[in-house]
Amino acid sequence: MALLIKNGEIVTAEERYVADIWCEGETITRIEKDITPPSNAEVIDATGKYVFPGFIDPHTHIYLPFMGTYSKDDYATGTQAALIGGTTTIFDMCCPARSMEARSGFELWKAQAEGKAACDYSFHMGVTRFDPAAEAQLREIVAEGITSFKIFLAYKGAFGIDDSELFHTLRLASELGVVTAAHCENETLVSEMQAQLLKNGMTGTGAHHESRPPRVEASGVHHFTTFAELTGASVYIVHLSCKEALEEALRARRRGVNVRVETLIQYLLLDKSMAELPDFEGAKYVMSPPLRDKANQPILWDALRDGLINTVATDHAPFDFAGQKEMGREDFTKIPNGIPALEDRINLLYTYGVKTGRLDLSTFVKVASTNAAKIFNLYPRKGAIQPGSDADLVIYDPNYRGRISATNHVMNVDYSAFEGWEISGRPSVVTVRGEVAVRDGKFVGKPGRGQLLRRVTKR
Ligand code: URP
Ligand code: ZN
Ligand code: ZN
Numbered sequence: 221m222a223l224l225i226k227n228g229e230i231v232t233a234e235e236r237y238v239a240d241i242w243c244e245g246e247t248i249t250r251i252e253k254d255i256t257p258p259s260n261a262e263v264i265d266a267t268g269k270y271v272f273p274g275f276i277d278p279h280t281h282i283y284l285p286f287m288g289t290y291s292k293d294d295y296a297t298g299t300q301a302a303l304i305g306g307t308t309t310i311f312d313m314c315c316p317a318r319s320m321e322a323r324s325g326f327e328l329w330k331a332q333a334e335g336k337a338a339c340d341y342s343f344h345m346g347v348t349r350f351d352p353a354a355e356a357q358l359r360e361i362v363a364e365g366i367t368s369f370k371i372f373l374a375y376k377g378a379f380g381i382d383d384s385e386l387f388h389t390l391r392l393a394s395e396l397g398v399v400t401a402a403h404c405e406n407e408t409l410v411s412e413m414q415a416q417l418l419k420n421g422m423t424g425t426g427a428h429h430e431s432r433p434p435r436v437e438a439s440g441v442h443h444f445t446t447f448a449e450l451t452g453a454s455v456y457i458v459h460l461s462c463k464e465a466l467e468e469a470l471r472a473r474r475r476g477v478n479v480r481v482e483t484l485i486q487y488l489l490l491d492k493s494m495a496e497l498p499d500f501e502g503a504k505y506v507m508s509p510p511l512r513d514k515a516n517q518p519i520l521w522d523a524l525r526d527g528l529i530n531t532v533a534t535d536h537a538p539f540d541f542a543g544q545k546e547m548g549r550e551d552f553t554k555i556p557n558g559i560p561a562l563e564d565r566i567n568l569l570y571t572y573g574v575k576t577g578r579l580d581l582s583t584f585v586k587v588a589s590t591n592a593a594k595i596f597n598l599y600p601r602k603g604a605i606q607p608g609s610d611a612d613l614v615i616y617d618p619n620y621r622g623r624i625s626a627t628n629h630v631m632n633v634d635y636s637a638f639e640g641w642e643i644s645g646r647p648s649v650v651t652v653r654g655e656v657a658v659r660d661g662k663f664v665g666k667p668g669r670g671q672l673l674r675r676v677t678k679r
Pocket of ligand 3 (some may be wrong): 279280281313533
């Protein structure tokens with residue numbers, strides 16, 4: 221069926237204007253004033269609402285075997301939560317164990333998503349080991365449409381690679397025109413500082429951020445961007461949390477390194493005091509890099525506004541408080557790292573970014589959609605409202621008022637790090653490739669309709 225969205229205020233990375241959007245099949249085909257609805261079209265009245273391109277979360281962990289457990293969502297719950305929150309495309313991190321072949325890891329992640337995902341998706345292909353066999357398989361995986369790698373300069377013994385592997389991964393990425401995303405920390409410093417803190421009896425949740433201070437992250441960024449500089453690779457720093465790390469990234473950019481930066485909604489709004497909450501409540505706020513001193517937040521907001529930080533993601537990594545976070549009651553190093561946010565990213569960014577005047581609407585669209593589409597080879601199929609783009613649209617009601625709560629969220633996790641936070645706005649209708657997937661906060665789409673997106677590099 222055709223779809224007509226009437227009278228909404230279309231907001232893209234470049235423009236704002238009122239017009240109608242006509243979608244045929246999966247695609248936007250016309251954008252004009254006053255399109256007359258034919259009888260065979262579903263018509264959505266968007267008067268008084270914004271129409272945004274479907275939002276893109278460039279960093280999620282729907283399926284993640286990690287720290288002796290598994291993240292709680294699957295591709296059904298995770299993508300339905302994403303859609304309710306206005307996110308129509310996700311990039312999940314494919315993170316094979318070091319002992320696993322890259323090909324087996326890729327097939328495993330694909331099998332998790334197929335038949336379950338309700339929104340479109342791609343993967344960043346985790347390079348957790350680099351040897352001739354991995355190289356051959358990575359070349360095939362890139363040719364199959366996965367045009368980004370992910371590496372970890374942390375999690376010693378799990379996903380982390382050594383410097384020689386890093387060098388060869390970036391050389392391959394540079395040859396293939398693939399962007400490499402990295403978790404930047406110095407893993408030796410982390411493990412030495414963890415051991416020291418535990419030895420001194422510091423076992424509680426507040427020790428987590430003591431073990432990973434800003435310099436640990438800045439050191440990782442410096443290390444990664446140095447390797448990028450010497451290999452000519454294009455790189456992307458995931459979950460940047462603080463001033464010191466940002467300064468290193470910007471220094472590299474000034475030297476000519478092609479480095480893009482992601483921050484998270486968690487770092488913009490939450491701070492390290494939350495990880496210090498008593499009665500082990502702080503465990504809900506344990507993630508890596510850790511939540512930082514509040515003084516970092518205006519620096520991150522300003523960098524977003526000024527285009528120095530390119531994207532806002534969630535790093536969605538849902539672990540229940542009961543039974544999972546609790547694994548670290550006696551030892552903070554055993555708390556599964558991660559904070560869920562996939563369902564709430566857009567409403568929080570709109571409420572605390574746009575409504576407060578920190579971001580204008582076009583910057584909001586850039587950092588939550590268009591920039592990720594451009595960096596990761598999906599633009600203008602995604603991240604745009606143009607004839608020819610996928611009809612992924614978010615009809616957004618700026619007059620909605622509500623509060624976030626784990627009692628009614630769709631993410632399959634037993635707490636919200638944003639419990640009780642007010643939101644001023646939410647998607648009233650969300651479409652994916654021309655079909656309505658969400659109405660008034662309820663998923664009405666089809667599980668399994670989401671597609672693995674085939675991406676091609678610009679070369
Ligand atoms: O604490 C985090 N960030 N957990 C998810 C894994 C990662 O490092 O991205
Ligand atoms: Zn990470
Ligand atoms: Zn992550």
